[in-house]
Amino acid sequence: MVQTGENTDVWKLLEQVADPEVPVLTILDLGVVRAVAVDGKHVEVTITPTYSGCPAMNVIEIDIKAILQENGYESTVKTVLSPAWTTDWLSEDGKRKLKEYGIAPPVESTSDKGALFSEEREVPCPQCDSLDTVQVSQFGSTACKSLYKCNTCLEPFDYFKCH
Amino acid sequence: MTNIALDLVGQSRNYYQLAAEIKGEGATEDDFAYLRDVYAFKNVLLTEQPNGHFGETMTRQFFFDVFNFYFTSELTKSSNEQLAAIASKSLKEITYHLKFSSEWMIRLGDGTEESHAKMQQAVDDLWMYTGELFLADELDREMAENGVGVKLEKIKPYFDKKVAEILTQATLTIPETGWMQKGGKTGQHSEHLGFILAELQFLQRAYPGAKW
Numbered sequence: 001m002v003q004t005g006e007n008t009d010v011w012k013l014l015e016q017v018a019d020p021e022v023p024v025l026t027i028l029d030l031g032v033v034r035a036v037a038v039d040g041k042h043v044e045v046t047i048t049p050t051y052s053g054c055p056a057m058n059v060i061e062i063d064i065k066a067i068l069q070e071n072g073y074e075s076t077v078k079t080v081l082s083p084a085w086t087t088d089w090l091s092e093d094g095k096r097k098l099k100e101y102g103i104a105p106p107v108e109s110t111s112d113k114g115a116l117f118s119e120e121r122e123v124p125c126p127q128c129d130s131l132d133t134v135q136v137s138q139f140g141s142t143a144c145k146s147l148y149k150c151n152t153c154l155e156p157f158d159y160f161k162c163h
Numbered sequence: 164m165t166n167i168a169l170d171l172v173g174q175s176r177n178y179y180q181l182a183a184e185i186k187g188e189g190a191t192e193d194d195f196a197y198l199r200d201v202y203a204f205k206n207v208l209l210t211e212q213p214n215g216h217f218g219e220t221m222t223r224q225f226f227f228d229v230f231n232f233y234f235t236s237e238l239t240k241s242s243n244e245q246l247a248a249i250a251s252k253s254l255k256e257i258t259y260h261l262k263f264s265s266e267w268m269i270r271l272g273d274g275t276e277e278s279h280a281k282m283q284q285a286v287d288d289l290w291m292y293t294g295e296l297f298l299a300d301e302l303d304r305e306m307a308e309n310g311v312g313v314k315l316e317k318i319k320p321y322f323d324k325k326v327a328e329i330l331t332q333a334t335l336t337i338p339e340t341g342w343m344q345k346g347g348k349t350g351q352h353s354e355h356l357g358f359i360l361a362e363l364q365f366l367q368r369a370y371p372g373a374k375w
Contacts, residue, residue: 052252053173081177082248084255138263139166163255
């Protein structure tokens with residue numbers, strides 16, 4: 001994702017597009033913006049979806065077009081499926097913001113999905129940092145998150161799954 | 164289950180979008196989903212069997228998930244880049260689906276007397292729909308030959324092995340009769356698809372050409 005002179009402005013604008021579900025994250029934090037190509041007043045933004053059925057991607061596309069239009073650009077948004085998005089692309093800043101927001105960020109690289117019956121991972125509680133947490137459900141408030149419970153402070157929390 | 168369904172809807176959209184691109188003439192994913200009738204759909208019969216009690220639904224999902232896992236794994240090697248990309252994306256989600264349904268097969272099969280009986284009945288009822296998964300037609304064969312599609316006979320042994328592994332742990336058995344139902348791939352569907360499409364396509368049928 002190269003930010004050259006002429007498209008730095010566009011990247012800065014894209015930073016204003018938030019994830020509709022987790023508004024503390026920008027789409028740049030998420031790592032869904034793969035490329036930006038500027039040709040005068042026309043911009044082509046290439047994005048890649050997180051989960052196959054993620055309903056937020058449509059909203060993100062509309063938001064990208066809106067912010068660019070507000071700033072005098074005409075745009076097309078292209079979606080590519082390959083290379084497949086992975087939580088490895090979440091920025092460090094993004095992971096920090098997730099935790100502050102109360103969502104536990106993904107704990108390891110995507111290799112944990114390899115085995116059919118994968119081992120339990122240790123997810124620290126975003127409120128009290130305890131490792132004594134347990135998964136309540138594989139799917140939390142959205143498909144990309146799991147529901148966990150902390151046995152120490154007894155608070156429930158969402159965990160952003162490694163994908 | 165709705166999250167798993169959402170994954171599958173997303174994956175279907177990807178495949179339909181690719182199909183629309185190939186078809187050209189301004190076709191979109193919606194044309195395939197909403198503007199075709201029963202005979203035009205070529206899905207296997209297993210996928211249109213209705214949800215029953217939770218165990219029946221899980222059994223249907225399990226048989227499909229095992230197939231889908233190996234099928235999609237092979238599809239990631241397709242010579243068609245877009246198909247391979249969709250497959251790679253989908254495989255992450257399908258891996259979870261298989262884990263989910265497998266765990267339920269074991270929990271319910273090797274559960275109480277009642278759950279075991281219900282699961283065995285479900286397996287007995289749905290097993291006959293698994294044969295069709297490996298029925299290669301001319302198109303399947305042609306695509307496999309060109310490296311675009313999947314050689315169904317190649318993945319069958321993996322399917323058999325995984326099913327045996329999980330069902331054994333679940334203390335469930337496969338029915339002895341080898342007779343298999345078919346028809347979905349040639350557009351000859353059970354009545355269930357009619358109801359599914361009626362619900363899916365209601366809006367388009369009531370207000371043809373409707374747009375957001």
